Amino acid sequence: MEIVVVGRHTEVADRFRRHAEDKLAKVQQLSPSAQRVDVEVTHENNPRLSGVRERVELTVRAKGPVVRAEAAADDRFGALDLAMEKLAERLRRARDRRKDHHRNHTVTPPVDVRPFDPAEHGAPEPPAPTTPSHPGEAVETTIGDGDSPIVIRQKLHSAEPMTMDDALYEMEMVGHDFYLFVDVETSRPSVAYRRRGWTYGVVALDTACDCAEQKVEKSA
Structure with a gap:
């Protein structure tokens, strides 16, 4: 199993890399099919966030x-x-789910969510794009200036149609409060989200509208 440790806006010492490798050795026991573990370390420079400055x-x-x-x-x-x-805890839940409910279930292939690195692929670095152009790419843009600029990070993912139950399961596995997916029954882009009291909600988009035609009407 490969363990890759990277720093975002920070340097990562060899001591921490060795400590992470020792800690993550347990992953192979909980997930024998694990091929790789990515460890991303982020440092927050804002002194007001000193209690959570390392993520x-x-x-x-x-x-x-x-x-x-x-x-x-x-x-x-x-x-x-x-x-x-x-x-x-999430690996244990995934293991138990595979044993109890999804022995014959075909799961969605993993999605590489790392930002695209041109140097890693032997290509010259292109001009910074404003939106991601291929799955796995993440693009950050800054809106406004001064003391409080807004940074927006956009990611592009490939999507395999799945059931609502599978979408909720994958949302729990990544620890998010929402999950964007394509409903296999309706073929509609949908978002599952967490509500209070361990309940969930789902919002779907009606893509039958002709957006190009609406845009022409508004500009007329």
Whole structure:
């Protein structure tokens, strides 16, 4: 199993890399099919956020759905421990689900959500795009200036149609409060989201409208 540790806006020392590798050795026991674990470390420079200035995100890539967990603390070693606890729990739930309910279920292939790195692929770095152009790419744009600019990060994912039950399951596995998917029964883009009291909601888009025609009417 490959373990890749990267820093975002920060350097990652060899001591932390070795500690992360020791911690993540447990992943292979909980998910024997795990092929790779990505560890992303982010440092927050804002002094008002010193209590959560170090954030660690763990992503397990296996033959099944992507499983992710993240946590923040005042140091990256503590953040790694917290994230590992969440990850272990989600891996156990994924293992139990496979045993009890989905022995014959075909799961969605994992999606590479890392930003595209031209140097890694031996290509010259192109001008910064304003929107992602292929699956797996993430693009950040800044709106406004001054003391409070707004940073918007856009990601493009490939989508396999799935049931609502599978969408809720994958939402839990990545630890998000929402999950965007294509409903296999209606072929509509849909969003599952968490509500209060362990209930869920789903919003679907009606894509039957002719958006190009509406745009012409508005400009007329």
